[in-house]
Amino acid sequence: MSVERGGLGRLTHVIGEGLEGRVANRHLALFGLGFVGLFFILPVLLLIPESLALDSSTPFESYLRAMDGIYVDAFVRSFLFGVVTTAVTLALAYMLSYFLAFSTDRVRTAMTLIIVPLWIAYIVRYFGILLFLSPAGPLADLTGIETGLLFTTPAVIIGLANVYLPFAVLPIYNSLNAIDDELVDASRVLGAGKWHTIAKVIFPLSLPGLVAAGLIVFILAAGSFLGPAVLGGPKQTMIANVIAQAFLSNFNIQFASALAIVYTVLLVGTLLVFNTVFDLQEALGNI
Template sequence: MSTRIRNRHLAAFGVAWVGLFFVLPLVFLVPESLALGTGQPFQAYNRVFDSLYIDAFVRSFLYAAATTVLTLLLAYVLSYYLSFGSRRIRLALTLVVVPLWIAYIVRYFGLLLFFSPAGPLATYTGLEVDLLFTTPAVIIGLMNVYLPFAVLPIYNSLNSIDTELLDASRILGAGRWRTIASIVVPLSLPGVVAAGLIVFILAAGSFLGPAVLGGPGQKMVANYIAQAFLDNYNIQFASALAVVYTIILLGLLGIFNAVADLEEVLGGI
């Protein structure tokens, strides 16, 4: 099998899979959003740029940015502990990975119950936090769901650092924080960038987070797309929202790539 199946065959299979089930459906959205046979090809796009939906786009990417920053901070601390401070690495990694086996809807409803006035937080501590159906609740929910996606690439980068470099830094007189700033952080940057991209993309397109933990003022683009398609069965408008969202997301990723040079940074993973 190893002589018959080569790397180019695996790469071709991956490209074909992505093209068939990701790129092709997105391409089909464009003519669907234009509604070419109706005589009003840009009617759906005119509606997309209504202030209600512009606010949803801005809200989606702001929530994603806030979730990414906070998740990376928490994930870096946890990954550093797993790499350099934990003696039971397998157990700790298992605790990080296990949440991925639980459906998103279950985890979001778990937070909904936890923060509810009759939930365990209020029952056992007496604290009644007014978080439900607010922006902080949505961001906390997104962080909770996407944290494992940030921990794993950062842990991989930290775990690949040669410990002799850390020992040399200490021998030369650098303290713990100087070593972290000068050695650990720069060498773990590829994992941080990869984690940030994953969390940002997933958070920006989240549907369940604002649907379960947010209110009408926390709706994101995915919620309006689902509402347009599932509730109103307005396929043209839902497609237009999806196309504009995809263009904005790709544009942001292109800007980030121009600044950070993703190929060079991620090549270190």
């Protein structure tokens, strides 16, 4: 075993020496941009001619159909669920991150408990919540009360917030952990109480992490498919579910492509509006 480790160490050392001076930051940036362009931008661009169906007699029919009431409701519901999930998740993540940054020394253990769920497949976690909320689940056994939450909007929000909580904790904790302790001590020495220090010192300095976490959670929650599919009912259907049904069940590639393009445009537009309120480049750069 030690020989294998030694051989692997020598191999990585030789590779590192060979790449030293040859791989610059711009190469890494180009690799990242190329990956995003190949697997995100290019597929979206390919959807545009598919959705337009220019070779047919009604090229814009799919987009006109996407403006029907039931599909507009799905778009609105997706964004509303995204906003509510983001608000709930940020509130929970901020309290947890504050505890990790200022109130405990067992950060590594706590972080392990937060990160480990990311190793578990989403479908397993959603079904775990389904079992927990079911009339025959642990919650009903412990309380003796059937909450009736299953297949409702609160169940979907609970599931989304639970699944995406680690994505919010990590940037918020990083932002809180970067705050200079001397600033906090100075605030308290000058007579500010705990809550005043949080409101005037800690919260403003942690705002970049909060903005980054909100951005990540909103994008993930608004485009969720498994959350409403497992925990919701017909009234909780989101746009990802509609797109999947149009493509996988109805085999209507043109309509599914049109819905995907409309959703992408709405999401990018929302992010641009969000960027006018919060400078995303500065917020993400300060994480």
